[in-house]
Amino acid sequence: MSPLxxxxxxxxxxxxxxxxxxxxxxxxxxxxxQPDAVLPSANESxxxxxxxxxxxLSGGVEDVGFxxxxxxxxxxxxxxxxxxxxVALDAAxxxxxxxxxxxxxxxxxxxxFAVEGLNTETQRWEAALPGQRYSQLQAGVQLANRxxxxxxxxxxxxxxxxxxxxxxxxxxxxxxxxRREVSRxxxxxxxxxxxxxxxxxxxxxxxxxxxxxYVQQMAARQGFVPGSMAGRMVLPGxxxxxxxxxxxxxxxxxxxxxxxxxxxxxxxMSLDVPQVERxxxxxxxxxxxxxxxxxxxxxxxxxxxxVPLPPEAMEVIFADLEQLYDTLDRRELSAGSVLARxxxx
Numbered sequence: 001m002s003p004l005x006x007x008x009x010x011x012x013x014x015x016x017x018x019x020x021x022x023x024x025x026x027x028x029x030x031x032x033x034q035p036d037a038v039l040p041s042a043n044e045s046x047x048x049x050x051x052x053x054x055x056x057l058s059g060g061v062e063d064v065g066f067x068x069x070x071x072x073x074x075x076x077x078x079x080x081x082x083x084x085x086x087v088a089l090d091a092a093x094x095x096x097x098x099x100x101x102x103x104x105x106x107x108x109x110x111x112x113f114a115v116e117g118l119n120t121e122t123q124r125w126e127a128a129l130p131g132q133r134y135s136q137l138q139a140g141v142q143l144a145n146r147x148x149x150x151x152x153x154x155x156x157x158x159x160x161x162x163x164x165x166x167x168x169x170x171x172x173x174x175x176x177x178x179r180r181e182v183s184r185x186x187x188x189x190x191x192x193x194x195x196x197x198x199x200x201x202x203x204x205x206x207x208x209x210x211x212x213x214y215v216q217q218m219a220a221r222q223g224f225v226p227g228s229m230a231g232r233m234v235l236p237g238x239x240x241x242x243x244x245x246x247x248x249x250x251x252x253x254x255x256x257x258x259x260x261x262x263x264x265x266x267x268x269m270s271l272d273v274p275q276v277e278r279x280x281x282x283x284x285x286x287x288x289x290x291x292x293x294x295x296x297x298x299x300x301x302x303x304x305x306x307v308p309l310p311p312e313a314m315e316v317i318f319a320d321l322e323q324l325y326d327t328l329d330r331r332e333l334s335a336g337s338v339l340a341r342x343x344x345x
Contacts, residue, residue, distance in 0.1 A: 032211035032263045033297075035218075076114050076127060077140040080332060081188060081343050083150065083181045085162055087137035087171040092120055098128035098137065101168040103161050109154035110147035112342075113161060115139050137171060143181070145345055146196070149189035155182055192343055195327055197273035199283065199317065201290050201309065202266055202302045209263035210297060212254050218297055219247055222289045230254040235289065237280050242336070244282045245289065246270045267293075274344035277336030278325045287314045 077084055098117060106113050116125045117134030128134065139162040143150050150158075155178050166173045210218075216226070216233065224233040224247055231254035234243035247269050253262035269290055276282045290301045291311070301309045325335055333340045 032209045032261070033214045034211055034260060035214045035216070077116055077125070077138060078339055081143050081339055082114075082140040083143060083155070083158065083176060083185075084138050084140045085173045085175045087139060087162075087166055087169075087173050089135070089137060089169075089171050092133045092135045093117075093137070093169060093171075095128040095132040095134065096130050097169060098134065099130065101165050102128075103165060108141045108158045108161060109151075111142045111145060111150055111154060111158075113139070113141050113158065115162075115165065137169075139165065139173060142342065143185040144189035144192055145343060146192075150182060150185035152178065152182060188343070191331065195274075195324060195331075196344055197321065197324055199271045199273065199286070200304055201269040201286065202304060202306070203269065203290060203293055203297070203299045204302055204306070205265045206298050206300055208298070209265050210267075212249065212256075212259045212262055212264060214297075215249060215264060215267060218293060221296075222292055224289075235285065237276065239277055239279065242275055242341070244271070244276050244280050245286045247289075267299075272344070273321065273324065274328065274333075274335050274340045278334065280336070283314075283318055283321055287311070287318075 095117070098115065102115060103113070115128065116138050117128050117132075118125055118136040120133045120135050125138070126132075139158075141150065141154070141158040159175055159178075162173050162175070165171075212231070219233050222235075224235050224245075226232075227234045227243075227246070227248075229251070231249050231251040233247045235245040235247075237244045247267060249264050249267050250262075253259070253264055256262045269286060271282050271286050273282070293299065294301050303309055328334050328340065333343060
């Protein structure tokens, strides 16, 4: 071969080697980051999202590493957010009779429908229970929720459903004025729309993608536990079964046969403000977790549009939230309360 041909062959070989090295580097760069090869801790293996069922089963004792208190028993109906129709009775009725007379569905349109009785022994309002007796009854429907305000059609459906229940039981309902209640529903719905807050952060990878198992391991170090659905983790609360913060990623990636090959480049962190008690410091904990994960995972915290969120921007949001909490408190719909959770659902 001539010197020219030898030179060209050498150059071609060098080029092929360079291309091979580049593609090997690129493959390694794009390979999702994997978790550390360590034995899983109790936090990562046995904790899971707490539920109301856990509270009922455990009786409020410590379960899977943290206490789940039994929810305080309170009347389901409240004049602040419900239409309430008292039901006159000729005599006390049994809980079994009330349960038998209830309609098959507990909704009126998109709103919850409920019947409560005044227990003759405890003198407390409660949902009817077998073996108990009730001296008074009341039927109710929620004025508003995130589906909107109670309208004329839904109010009429409530009247028909409650009247049918009373006819079966032999009671006489006293319905409030429809125009007044529908007006209250619109006003409450407007207030709820103006003071609802669901905050979301995005955690985006700067360079290498993440595998689901890597995300789970890193999130567990920040106190997150597996959620009730694939691709979901939650930060448990300290005072109840409602999670403080949710962390979610692609469900298909979480369910892949080989999760080590699933590549994630973004995570979503969310906070449903009216659902979580103010004392939980939910937003502060969300910021702390997001910034810590971004640092450890080589990511960046942004809003839904991809705009970076520096700590200064988080402080502005925090100040706005403090005003929101104050407003909800004044309206007797404090964040995390039974009424707030019902209204903002």
